[in-house]
Amino acid sequence: MESSMSTVSAGILLFLIMDPLGNIPLFLSLLGNVAPERRRLVLARELLIALGVLFAFLFGGEYLLRLLQLKQESVGIAGGIVLFLIGVRMIFPPSRGGIFGDVQGEPFIVPMAIPGVAGPSAMAAVMLLANSQPGRTAAWSAALFLAWLATAVILMSATYLFRWLGHSVLTALERLMGMLLVALSVQMFLDGVVAYVRMAAPA
Numbered sequence: 001m002e003s004s005m006s007t008v009s010a011g012i013l014l015f016l017i018m019d020p021l022g023n024i025p026l027f028l029s030l031l032g033n034v035a036p037e038r039r040r041l042v043l044a045r046e047l048l049i050a051l052g053v054l055f056a057f058l059f060g061g062e063y064l065l066r067l068l069q070l071k072q073e074s075v076g077i078a079g080g081i082v083l084f085l086i087g088v089r090m091i092f093p094p095s096r097g098g099i100f101g102d103v104q105g106e107p108f109i110v111p112m113a114i115p116g117v118a119g120p121s122a123m124a125a126v127m128l129l130a131n132s133q134p135g136r137t138a139a140w141s142a143a144l145f146l147a148w149l150a151t152a153v154i155l156m157s158a159t160y161l162f163r164w165l166g167h168s169v170l171t172a173l174e175r176l177m178g179m180l181l182v183a184l185s186v187q188m189f190l191d192g193v194v195a196y197v198r199m200a201a202p203a
Contacts, residue, residue, distance in 0.1 A: 020117075
């Protein structure tokens, strides 16, 4: 991931990956079996668990990549490809029915916290951020928290947003977010390729 990425850009990237608008119908469905008086409490708990998991990957991701002996350039290229595929799925989403099966009772960690908010793509993204410029951990932490906060506000307002905007508008907004994510992923891929070519070029 390019070292010149700003805190705001990183926050927007993480927000797009968390895809709160796309998660609204799914979360409303999962909370349908929960007592009305506990829904906000359960949602808040799951959001906090997701935040903790993502911070764990942010602070531990650099050491994991070192253990696997992965270079920053190759990880950036792979990250661009993965995010491109995620963006395409947001633009052309598959059927959401039955992704997590029939969840009975009150959901705990799976599937709301993981992979609903803290999915594999979000975990990979924070690892890439941590590896791109370890000296900016505070900036990446701020970007992660702000992206999570925006996601939390949207999901806590899921009932009202679904009622006001409707499924079609939410779908259109999610596809717009997918297009932005595709553009960011292509830039990440190109930055990784350029960095790899410079590294491989003879002095």
